[in-house]
Amino acid sequence: MSCIDINDGEARIKPEFILPKEALVEKKEENATVSEETDSTTEPPNKKQKVTGRNKKRPKLVKVPRSSKLCRQLWCMRIGEDPKTKCTYPNCVFSHDITTFLSNKAEDKGTECHNFRTYGMCPYGLMCCFGSDHIEGTGNRVNEELWAKFENKPPVTNTLKKEVQQLLWKRKYDFTKALQAHRAAQSEMSKQKAEEEKEQKKKEAEKNSVGKQEDAKREECEEEKENSCISEDTAAKMGETGLATQDTSVEESEKTKAIGPAPGEDLVKLTSREKKKIDWRDKLYLAPLTTLGNLPFRRICKRLGADITCGEMALSVNLLQGSASEWALVKRHESEDVFGIQLCGSNAEAMIKCAELLDRETCVDFIDINMGCPIDLVYKQGGGSALMRRQGCLEHMVRGMTKVMSMPLTLKMRTGVYRDTSVAHSIIKKAKLWDVSMVTLHGRSKEQRYLKLADWNYIKECVAVADPIPLYGNGDIFTYEDYKFQKENSNVAGVMIGRGALIKPWIFKEIKEEKHWDITSSERFDILKEYVNYGMEHWGSDSEGIEKTRRFLLEWLSFLHRYIPVGVLEQTQKINQRPPLYRGRDHLETLMISKSAGDWIKISEMLLGPTPPDFEFLPKHKANAYG
16 A cells, blocks of 8 residues: 555554454443543533544643742752852742751652752752752752763753843843844835836836737738739738747847846845855654654654754744743753754744844754644734735745844745645745745645645645755655655655654654664653653753653653554554554553553653642643544
């Protein structure tokens, strides 16, 4: 079966792993009971529930009051230091009683602190849920030799500086260059529009002029015929000669116009500084994934073979407001050698300002404009895929951003807004004149979301239009065979992988080694351990950081359970195939393939300890892309 055939919707499992019908009936009854309990507690019994798409009934995180938290200045207090000299805020609302705090602190979740063992010091100190590894009395032990390697060279960059945040809060950040680029882009567009109108009028005038000349010559020929005794054959020859002379003169005049110097407005204006260059050919690009494309997940994919990584979609307006949570999305780990930031916005001026801000304050290799987000909240504000129908705003945005950036600018788009109207090819034609470095095309429209297979035939058409700009294809790549077939058939410069990496992040390794990896449950569990350790580095090893790590792990497990081990399959799995009810080759594998959120919570408890009382989890996304 070829890579582009529509599958029957169910993966083919070896008979010995398929559960008997009795187990299927029991499972259905169990799910029905759980569903009834959920319905009775969340919604009226008669109201129909949405079973696919984004889950909006997720429980909110409960925040601990500040008075019960230890003051941040005391967290990393070393052995022998005086706590009174640490906090200098006279009206601090946090607790400063270390002894009481430690006596009331919950039991540790483990005996080894990953941060302490890796960096020589735990940045969460007395708050750490693995504090027994480094807390002595009322202070923290530090491995000075190990800590010296990381103290002045942290592995994570692009952290928002406090002074920059305050300037943004007070709206005193200097955006002079961005405002100049904004006005220059407006001027260029108005000039271009005027030139196009002038050219159109000129063509109409020339057309009218040629028509009048032909009429005049025709009248002259008729007069000559009447007044002379030349034969009809000779007259015909004269007419042909006259027309040939006329065509030759028109061709010569057109050639003369083309050979002459181009007007100043048509010349490509070079920037004052040389821009960074990226070799885009034959790279594996991890898609910017909202919620799940966080830094710990990108580190996993990077280790498993991803070449290019990109941060989660960041809103330009929130970055300009100095939002700490939004700036967390642009953080970069040292292992990410080719890293970009994806910006989403609907206002050209705000996007240009944000491009200048990121160019100054962060270390990134490229900035990507999000033109594919199908979320209604973003679309209704004019951002994401709405930019595909706001091409004037898009052009203004791109022209201005390229003027303030010292790095490449890329575009990520869908085929269009509506399923029956593809407009990506027309945008790509225009983008060739806007100094865009690379374009990524997801082979679905905004309307389609993930319900249909990606249209790689249309991607192939757009590759020809984009030349010489490299174009990346995106959609339904789940095996190295899919990758090889679509890349060779469509001639794309590279491939972006999204859901395929969420379901099996080792897809990058499979593609590079050109084989199916029959990964065992213990190997998969080791990857989850690695993710949890990275999560504690990124979100923290205190109680709040642990629960954040747990939430993101559970969100990821809502995709990971869709993977069917190679040793269980009769035929290669496709991304839109739903597995039948089956069992794994061992207990852990059976637990990992479960569709129940309760089983995902059990996996998280194996890694992060017991969940807090009254813990609830509902995945943010539900699978709606099965055949």
